[in-house]
Amino acid sequence: MKPNHLLASPALPKAYRSFMTRGTFAAMLCAALSISPALAADAPAADQTPLPVALVNALNKLAGGPHAGYRANHAKGVMVTGTFTPVAGARKLSKAPHFLHPVPITVRFSDATGVPVMPDADPNASPHGMAIRFQLPKGASTDIVSISANSFPVATPEDFLALLQAIGASGPDAAKPTPIEQFLGSHPAAAKFVTTPRPAPESFGTLAFYGVNAFKFTNAKGKSSYVRYQILPEAGEHALSDEAAGKAAPNYLMDELPTRVAKGAVKFKLLAQLAKEGDNVNDPTAVWPATNPVVELGTISLTKAVVDQAGEQKKILYNPVSLPAGIEPSADPVLAMRFPAYAVSFGQRAQQ
Ligand code: HEM
Numbered sequence: 001m002k003p004n005h006l007l008a009s010p011a012l013p014k015a016y017r018s019f020m021t022r023g024t025f026a027a028m029l030c031a032a033l034s035i036s037p038a039l040a041a042d043a044p045a046a047d048q049t050p051l052p053v054a055l056v057n058a059l060n061k062l063a064g065g066p067h068a069g070y071r072a073n074h075a076k077g078v079m080v081t082g083t084f085t086p087v088a089g090a091r092k093l094s095k096a097p098h099f100l101h102p103v104p105i106t107v108r109f110s111d112a113t114g115v116p117v118m119p120d121a122d123p124n125a126s127p128h129g130m131a132i133r134f135q136l137p138k139g140a141s142t143d144i145v146s147i148s149a150n151s152f153p154v155a156t157p158e159d160f161l162a163l164l165q166a167i168g169a170s171g172p173d174a175a176k177p178t179p180i181e182q183f184l185g186s187h188p189a190a191a192k193f194v195t196t197p198r199p200a201p202e203s204f205g206t207l208a209f210y211g212v213n214a215f216k217f218t219n220a221k222g223k224s225s226y227v228r229y230q231i232l233p234e235a236g237e238h239a240l241s242d243e244a245a246g247k248a249a250p251n252y253l254m255d256e257l258p259t260r261v262a263k264g265a266v267k268f269k270l271l272a273q274l275a276k277e278g279d280n281v282n283d284p285t286a287v288w289p290a291t292n293p294v295v296e297l298g299t300i301s302l303t304k305a306v307v308d309q310a311g312e313q314k315k316i317l318y319n320p321v322s323l324p325a326g327i328e329p330s331a332d333p334v335l336a337m338r339f340p341a342y343a344v345s346f347g348q349r350a351q352q
Contacts, residue, residue: 051157051158051161051337051340052337052340052341052343052344053344054161055157055160055161055164055337055341055344056072056341056344056345056348058161058164058165058168059072059073059113059114059164059345060072060114061168062113062114062164062167062168063075063113063114063115064115065114065115066114066348067114067115067116068349069314069349070114070116070349071110071114071345071349072114072341072344072345072348072349073112073113073114073345074110074111074112074113074114074129074131075110075111075113075114075115075116075118076110076111076115076116076117076118076120076125076254077108077109077110077111077129077254077313078108078109078110078204078253078254078257078258078305078309079106079107079108079109079305079306079309079312079313079316080106080107080109080257080258080261080266080302080303080304080305080306081104081105081106081107081302081303081304081306082104082105082107082261082265082266082300082301082302082303082304083102083103083104083105083301083303084098084102084103084105084132084134084270084298084299084300084301085102085298085299085301086098086099086100086101086102086297086298087296087297087298087299089295089296089297090272090295090296090297090298091219091220092219092295093217093219093225093227093272093295093297094217094218094219094326094327095218095219095220095325095326096142096217096323096324096325096326096327097136097137097140097324097326098134098136098142098324099297099298099326103134103135103136104134104135105132105133105134105135105300105302106132106133106135106306106312106316107130107131107132107133107300107302108129108130108131108313108316108318109128109129109130109204109253109257110128110129110130110131111124111125111126111128111129111253112124112125112126112127112128112129112147113125117250119248119250119251120200120248120249120250120251120252120253120254121200121240121245121246121248121250121252121253122200123198123200125200125253126148126149126198126200127147127148127149127198128147128148128201128204128207128209128253129145129146129147129148129209130146130147130148130204130207130209130231131143131144131145131146131318132144132145132146132231132300133316133318136324140324141322142322142323142324142327143318143319143320143322144211144229144231144270144320145211145318145319145320145338146209146210146211146212146229146231147209147210147212148198148201148207148208148209148210149193149196149198149210149212150210150212150230150287151189151193151210151212151284151285151286151287152193152212152213152284152285152334153187153189153190153193153194153285154187154189154190154285154334155189155283155284155285155286155333155334156333156334157333157334157336157337157341159187159190160334160337162183163180163183163187163190165179166178166179166180166182166183167179167180189285190285193285199239199240199242199245200239200240200244200245200248201237201238201239201240201253202238202239202240203235203238203253203256203257203260204253204256204257204266205233205235205257205260205266205302206233206235206236206237206238206239207233207237208230208231208232208233208237209230209231209268210228210229210230210231211228211229211230211231212228212284213228213284213320213329213330213332213334213335213338214226214227214228214275214281214282214330214332214335215227215228215229215323215327215328215329215330216281216327216328216329216330217272217326217327218325218326218327218328219326225274225275226274226275226279226281226330227272227273227274227275227295228272228273228275228288229270229271229272229273230270230271230272230273230294231268231269231270231271231300232268232269232271233266233267233268234267234268234269234299235266235267257305258305261302261303261304261305262305265301265302265303266301266302266303267299267300267301267302268299268300268302269296269298269299269300270296270297270298270299270300271294271295271296271297272294272295272297273288273292273293273294274292274293274294274295275288275292276288276289276292276293279292281330281331281332282330282331282332282333283332284332284334284335314349314350317342317343317346318342319339319342320335320338320339321335321336321338321339322339
């Protein structure tokens with residue numbers, strides 16, 4: 001996918017142009033109210049359709065898709081390559097190989113939703129994504145798949161499906177309170193998530209990303225700790241003003257990153273926030289206290305844009321639970337549902 005070609009694609013679904021508030025996932029929710037009111041009616045019943053398939057179907061419908069060859073979520077993206085260089089603190093927490101020696105990485109930044117022509121400054125493009133593939137020795141790899149939000153709106157995949165279906169069922173003609181109003185009323189974490197401001201970033205290189213789901217790290221001495229990733233830009237976090245966002249070119253983020261890496265390495269610190277006694281490690285809506293210890297794992301240094309953007313983006317399937325010895329998934333049910341859903345989306349986009 002060449003970013004400049006994106007806008008030649010069919011028009012952005014009307015729903016994504018008619019958002020009501022700026023800078024929040026709420027915009028997507030509100031916008032979606034006018035897109036696919038039929039969603040609830042023809043969404044597959046969760047009890048008949050495997051949940052990963054139902055989730056991908058729901059994401060596709062909200063995006064006016066499926067869009068041939070594109071991801072059901074985070075459809076629009078840009079890929080760059082570079083190196084991850086660990087620091088000594090990393091191996092104190094985990095014996096994973098990329099925490100011992102520098103390794104090559106392939107990173108895909110993305111806009112939210114399954115809309116391939118999502119304008120980068122659109123509130124619906126947030127939270128943005130940052131997916132990192134670490135190339136390990138002997139052809140192995142491991143991934144981190146993060147978003148520019150420090151939590152997820154729901155604690156279970158069933159609730160995620162209910163959220164997506166509530167959006168779809170809340171068209172302009174829906175009776176009040178609409179399904180999405182009811183859902184947000186009974187799910188405070190989702191309500192908080194959608195009302196958190198997320199201004200358009202100046203660049204992918206000035207945006208912070210979070211792993212959201214927890215993982216269990218184990219070091220060479222067998223000591224374990226639960227962690228959540230934080231990925232902070234060395235250039236600092238910088239957002240556009242609403243006025244600048246309103247004037248931003250549709251592909252400004254996708255176009256800017258290759259230029260930025262050509263001028264000099266774009267760097268992020270990879271950090272691990274440690275869980276303390278009593279912190280919930282299995283609920284991605286539960287934000288741990290900011291006072292918890294944060295340990296530096298190393299530096300992500302991005303130096304080159306991928307040449308064949310369309311080909312490479314289509315080929316790669318990131319997997320948040322492809323993990324080497326030293327890292328294990330938590331029992332978070334959202335984490336467990338991610339790869340099954342990604343694989344369904346990959347299966348669809350690989351054939352188109
Ligand atoms: C049950 C919960 C979730 C579902 C059903 C879901 C669904 C999906 C799907 C279908 C894709 C497209 C995959 C592909 O075609 O390769 C995707 C991509 C993505 N998701 Fe999720 N997701 C979930 C949770 C999360 C969470 C918790 C995060 C972040 C912490 C996240 C971040 C991303 C990112 C960054 C991408 C783009 C990856 C890439 O660049 O290839 N997702 N998601």
